Amino acid sequence: MTLRLENVTKKFGSFTAVDHLSIEIPEQQIFGFLGANGAGKTTTFRMILGLLDQTEGEISWNRGRIGYGESHLIGYLPEERGLYPKLKVKDQLVYLAKLRGMSKKDAVEEIDHWLERFKVPEYKQKKVEELSKGNQQKIQFISAVLHKPKLLILDEPFSGLDPVNVEMLKEAVVELKEAGTSIVFSSHRMEHVEELCESLCILHHGSPVVHGRLKEIKRSFGKKNIRIHADFDTSYLQSFKGVTKYKPLAEGCELQITAEEAAAGIFESLHGRGFVRTFDLEEPTLNDIFIEKAGASYE
Amino acid sequence: MNKFFIMMGHTYKNRVKSKSFVITTLIMLVFIFAVSNLQSIIEQFSGDEDENRIAVLSESEAWAAAFERSLVSSEAAAAETYEGTLEEAKQEVEEGSYEAVVHIRTGADQLPEATYFANQIANIEASEPVRQALQQVKIEQVTEEADVAPETLQQISTPVSFELEALEERAKSAEELNQTRGIVYIMLFFMYFAVIMYGQMISTEVATEKSSRVMEILISSVSPVSQMFAKIIGIALVGLTQFAIFLTAGYFSIQQTIESGSASFIDGLGLTTIQPSTIIYAVVFFLLGYLLFATLAATLGSLVSRLEDAQQMTAPMIMLIVAAFMIAMFGLASPDSTFITISSYFPFFTPLIMFLRVGMLDVPVWEVSLSLAVLIGSIALLGWIGARIYRGGVLLYGKSSSLKDLKAALQLSKKEKSS
Numbered sequence: 086m087t088l089r090l091e092n093v094t095k096k097f098g099s100f101t102a103v104d105h106l107s108i109e110i111p112e113q114q115i116f117g118f119l120g121a122n123g124a125g126k127t128t129t130f131r132m133i134l135g136l137l138d139q140t141e142g143e144i145s146w147n148r149g150r151i152g153y154g155e156s157h158l159i160g161y162l163p164e165e166r167g168l169y170p171k172l173k174v175k176d177q178l179v180y181l182a183k184l185r186g187m188s189k190k191d192a193v194e195e196i197d198h199w200l201e202r203f204k205v206p207e208y209k210q211k212k213v214e215e216l217s218k219g220n221q222q223k224i225q226f227i228s229a230v231l232h233k234p235k236l237l238i239l240d241e242p243f244s245g246l247d248p249v250n251v252e253m254l255k256e257a258v259v260e261l262k263e264a265g266t267s268i269v270f271s272s273h274r275m276e277h278v279e280e281l282c283e284s285l286c287i288l289h290h291g292s293p294v295v296h297g298r299l300k301e302i303k304r305s306f307g308k309k310n311i312r313i314h315a316d317f318d319t320s321y322l323q324s325f326k327g328v329t330k331y332k333p334l335a336e337g338c339e340l341q342i343t344a345e346e347a348a349a350g351i352f353e354s355l356h357g358r359g360f361v362r363t364f365d366l367e368e369p370t371l372n373d374i375f376i377e378k379a380g381a382s383y384e
Numbered sequence: 385m386n387k388f389f390i391m392m393g394h395t396y397k398n399r400v401k402s403k404s405f406v407i408t409t410l411i412m413l414v415f416i417f418a419v420s421n422l423q424s425i426i427e428q429f430s431g432d433e434d435e436n437r438i439a440v441l442s443e444s445e446a447w448a449a450a451f452e453r454s455l456v457s458s459e460a461a462a463a464e465t466y467e468g469t470l471e472e473a474k475q476e477v478e479e480g481s482y483e484a485v486v487h488i489r490t491g492a493d494q495l496p497e498a499t500y501f502a503n504q505i506a507n508i509e510a511s512e513p514v515r516q517a518l519q520q521v522k523i524e525q526v527t528e529e530a531d532v533a534p535e536t537l538q539q540i541s542t543p544v545s546f547e548l549e550a551l552e553e554r555a556k557s558a559e560e561l562n563q564t565r566g567i568v569y570i571m572l573f574f575m576y577f578a579v580i581m582y583g584q585m586i587s588t589e590v591a592t593e594k595s596s597r598v599m600e601i602l603i604s605s606v607s608p609v610s611q612m613f614a615k616i617i618g619i620a621l622v623g624l625t626q627f628a629i630f631l632t633a634g635y636f637s638i639q640q641t642i643e644s645g646s647a648s649f650i651d652g653l654g655l656t657t658i659q660p661s662t663i664i665y666a667v668v669f670f671l672l673g674y675l676l677f678a679t680l681a682a683t684l685g686s687l688v689s690r691l692e693d694a695q696q697m698t699a700p701m702i703m704l705i706v707a708a709f710m711i712a713m714f715g716l717a718s719p720d721s722t723f724i725t726i727s728s729y730f731p732f733f734t735p736l737i738m739f740l741r742v743g744m745l746d747v748p749v750w751e752v753s754l755s756l757a758v759l760i761g762s763i764a765l766l767g768w769i770g771a772r773i774y775r776g777g778v779l780l781y782g783k784s785s786s787l788k789d790l791k792a793a794l795q796l797s798k799k800e801k802s803s
Contacts, residue, residue: 131779134604136600136603136604136779137779153387153605153606153607156604156605156606159604161600161601161604163597163600163601163604165597165600166597167596167597167598167599167600167601168596168598169592169593169596169598170596172398180390180394181601181605183390184387184390184391184602184605184606185605186387228601229601
């Protein structure tokens with residue numbers, strides 16, 4: 086059940102929110118959507134879910150458009166968190182699970198399991214408005230995964246959480262993937278996407294600037310980074326062959342080079358100049374790629 | 385369809401369990417009990433009062449005697465000849481030993497003329513019998529002077545026989561009309577109360593879900609259209625539950641009052657002999673009226689992003705029902721005026737005004753059918769438009785709530801329709 090978007094465009098009046106987006110999201114994978122605020126991530130999700138209709142293009146999953154008939158197979162965590170503030174956690178989750186086609190008995194079992202897992206079983210009978218924002222978010226996450234969806238869409242799942250809870254949620258996401266759920270998630274944190282996703286797409290003003298498997302994207306990008314910590318002045322590297330970017334550090338520098346081959350020459354040139362504490366050849370970060378492709382700084 | 389019932393049940397259960405529901409129901413129960421026992425309550429308070437004593441100062445003893453005689457028949461007050469000056473009498477009124485002083489003097493043409501002194505003169509019920517009694521005295525004197533025979537006098541004072549009879553065969557008799565007026569009045573009140581209360585409830589319900597942003601999860605699992613109607617029906621069930629409680633309480637309360645034999649007030653409202661057709665019309669118009677306003681309320685509620693704006697947004701709806709209520713109040717006095725006839729076809733007024741007309745006049749079947757058709761048509765149209773606005777509206781968040789939002793909401797859902 087691959088999720089396919091072909092040439093999808095969404096216009097709000099004269100404003101184009103998503104521009105000719107074509108992606109394919111394979112089954113049982115985690116797919117990352119990256120982009121700044123307003124890049125079109127949420128609009129894309131809403132189109133996938135059928136809440137909005139695309140102006141042009143085709144979206145298909147499971148041999149058709151996602152409609153209300155499939156809602157028991159879909160999990161959705163919207164970017165704007167929202168639960169009934171006056172309802173108790175359990176009642177709330179049971180209600181939302183029933184709307185996704187679960188029986189009450191199954192729902193209660195799953196709720197116990199998940200609350201236990203997120204180490205918050207004591208919240209079961211509490212009203213949502215009494216919980217902290219981070220804990221509300223956990224409850225919301227539970228509401229998205231309770232019915233064991235086949236396709237899970239998470240819009241900024243980690244924003245506003247402390248590092249401990251981010252780890253907890255990441256673990257849950259990976260586990261769900263292993264259990265057979267296809268997951269699409271968006272973030273504006275590059276490192277989360279790098280860590281979790283096999284494939285990704287970077288949106289910039291509605292159009293995809295980077296798209297594909299993470300490894301291939303990095304390999305085909307070619308450029309690499311070198312970090313050097315040395316006891317001597319490294320500014321001569323600024324105009325060295327193969328160096329495209331030079332950024333001085335407190336002791337040493339960071340370089341971007343055109344290809345891995347250039348690294349050998351640089352390493353050679355350091356020889357005999359003094360003591361080198363660190364010479365580190367790194368993969369390019371997504372941020373580097375984004376800056377390169379979108380021609381703008383990301384954050 | 386299953387989800388529709390889950391949502392409807394959720395709406396219903398949450399509302400019925402809420403504090404506000406319990407409190408309003410209790411308040412209304414107290415009110416119903418009070419109204420059905422109004423007669424005995426009023427009597428309870430007025431029974432203790434002493435008969436009003438009125439001091440009479442007269443220049444002629446004959447007048448004083450005639451006045452006292454004439455006042456006795458009215459049972460409203462008892463006159464006593466006061467031995468003293470006017471100033472002393474006024475003093476005693478201020479102290480409270482007399483209700484009032486009547487000072488009778490000789491006026492023009494040797495006829496009696498009087499001044500009524502009391503602490504308060506706002507209560508016409510107290511002074512009117514006194515005036516009538518004196519009028520009687522004056523008539524007696526004038527007719528006596530004109531040498532009219534006592535029999536003639538008798539004839540003059542007997543009230544004329546005046547009966548009302550409708551010529552149209554199926555027109556309501558005067559008695560029936562009075563009864564229908566009572567039931568129409570109650571129905572108008574219920575309708576007004578229901579629309580304001582449950583309409584407001586629906587728009588708040590929608591606005592709460594929107595402002596708490598739970599809406600986005602909801603619309604990803606249930607279509608906005610079934611969501612909207614699940615709310616409308618859910619709240620309708622809340623209303624029916626509440627009305628069932630009221631009606632049961634009202635029925636027993638009235639039964640009890642009838643048994644205790646003080647039912648004249650309730651008779652006046654026409655509650656003891658209601659025609660079945662009137663009840664059927666009441667139910668039909670009530671349900672249709674509710675649906676119309678509820679659809680409007682849900683639509684308006686879907687346009688606001690914050691709960692505070694919901695009040696403002698539903699103001700036009702409240703104005704419509706207030707207008708309908710005012711027109712209906714006017715219509716109670718003259719149900720056959722052209723204005724009432726015309727406004728009974730305006731769908732937002734139909735539930736109240738057309739019901740008033742069928743209750744009080746003999747309205748041809750085609751007219752009722754026409755107005756029902758217009759009403760049902762408007763509900764369908766409003767439901768269709770409402771569902772589209774709702775679809776777009778629930779995804780729309782903004783600071784203001786205005787007509788601009790309405791356009792934007794329609795635009796959002798129009799795009800959806802094109803696929």
